[in-house]
Amino acid sequence: MTENFIKENNIKYIKNANLKKHNTYRINATCDYLIYPKDKYELLKILKYIKNNELKYMILGNGSNIILSKKHYDGIIIKLDNLNNLERKRNILTIEAGYSLIKLAMETAIMGLSGLEFAGGIPGNVGASIAMNAGAYNNSISEVVDSVEVITDNFELKTLKANELDFKYRDSIFKHKENYIIVSCKLKLKPTKKEKIIDLIKTRSKKRRETQPLDYPSAGSVFRNPEGMHSGELIEKCGLKGYQIGGAKVSEKHANFIINYNNATGEDIIKLIDYIKEKVKEKYNIELVLEQIIVD
Numbered sequence: 001m002t003e004n005f006i007k008e009n010n011i012k013y014i015k016n017a018n019l020k021k022h023n024t025y026r027i028n029a030t031c032d033y034l035i036y037p038k039d040k041y042e043l044l045k046i047l048k049y050i051k052n053n054e055l056k057y058m059i060l061g062n063g064s065n066i067i068l069s070k071k072h073y074d075g076i077i078i079k080l081d082n083l084n085n086l087e088r089k090r091n092i093l094t095i096e097a098g099y100s101l102i103k104l105a106m107e108t109a110i111m112g113l114s115g116l117e118f119a120g121g122i123p124g125n126v127g128a129s130i131a132m133n134a135g136a137y138n139n140s141i142s143e144v145v146d147s148v149e150v151i152t153d154n155f156e157l158k159t160l161k162a163n164e165l166d167f168k169y170r171d172s173i174f175k176h177k178e179n180y181i182i183v184s185c186k187l188k189l190k191p192t193k194k195e196k197i198i199d200l201i202k203t204r205s206k207k208r209r210e211t212q213p214l215d216y217p218s219a220g221s222v223f224r225n226p227e228g229m230h231s232g233e234l235i236e237k238c239g240l241k242g243y244q245i246g247g248a249k250v251s252e253k254h255a256n257f258i259i260n261y262n263n264a265t266g267e268d269i270i271k272l273i274d275y276i277k278e279k280v281k282e283k284y285n286i287e288l289v290l291e292q293i294i295v296d
């Protein structure tokens with residue numbers, strides 16, 4: 001049935017797609033269908049079909065904050081790679097959800113527009129990064145969001161202003177309203193000397209390379225930092241650096257990173273997460289909170 005709908009509507013898709021290159025942990029998993037709507041109207045049509053037929057689905061950005069828990073995702077994965085437009089009017093940019101955040105950070109730096117210096121090392125897409133309220137160095141994307149265009153659970157295309165998005169630390173309404181999908185956004189940046197922005201991004205990239213295990217697949221920080229503390233430090237003090245379950249390993253370089261050391265499965269990663277949580281709870285009576293999203 002799904003395949004008929006996809007074919008009739010000439011939608012770009014892959015059946016039984018391999019997701020290894022679509023998640024930064026490089027977990028080897030598959031899904032029923034991986035589909036690429038050509039624009040927001042086609043996305044809308046697909047979402048209506050999914051709802052009417054009660055199918056399982058998810059929107060995938062660059063897969064840099066997810067853990068595919070199973071070897072097969074028995075549903076439809078929608079990638080917004082074709083929603084990739086950028087328009088500039090002075091210091092206001094209108095960007096579609098599938099745009100790469102790292103690319104945008106570099107491009108805005110070259111334009112001499114400040115506000116995304118924190119994002120030079122965040123390998124996500126713009127839509128997902130707003131949903132996650134991605135950030136670093138005490139800045140986050142919420143500070144530059146003017147508005148977002150969304151598809152609501154009633155299949156309306158609607159513009160929401162930043163103050164309606166309930167942004168918090170790595171949190172926004174999108175993490176609680178699963179069927180709200182960002183299709184584009186307006187970001188408001190500040191004109192600044194481009195050399196200053198480029199220098200800052202370069203210095204920070206160098207620091208990341210020195211302190212983070214970027215030579216192994218991961219999905220960035222595993223746990224949120226508890227108020228006034230660093231999860232990495234707590235994990236390290238439990239003696240867990242280098243601890244391994246299956247192919248998943250606590251990075252020796254940064255203890256709040258789990259790396260895919262040797263063909264890790266989602267299950268290996270989740271078991272390691274549970275083990276770390278248990279040890280930190282035992283030693284410090286602190287419940288670590290997962291920053292990454294487990295996809296069932």
Ligand SMILES: Cc1cc2nc3c(=O)[nH]c(=O)nc-3n(C[C@H](O)[C@H](O)[C@H](O)COP(=O)(O)OP(=O)(O)OC[C@H]3O[C@@H](n4cnc5c(N)ncnc54)[C@H](O)[C@@H]3O)c2cc1C
Nearest residue numbers: 061062063064065124125127128129131134135182219220
């Ligand atoms: C090496 C490395 C370093 C990192 N450093 C940082 C960092 O410094 N700061 C930080 O915040 N994060 C960091 N991350 C994590 C990650 O890059 C960010 O969370 C990023 O914003 C996720 O974007 P994505 O496109 O990969 O999202 P995905 O992992 O694909 O998706 C994340 C969630 O967003 C949802 N989603 C996707 N698109 C949309 C949409 N259009 N509308 C609504 N929901 C959507 C998905 O369904 C999923 O639930 C890092 C990751 C790596 C691998």
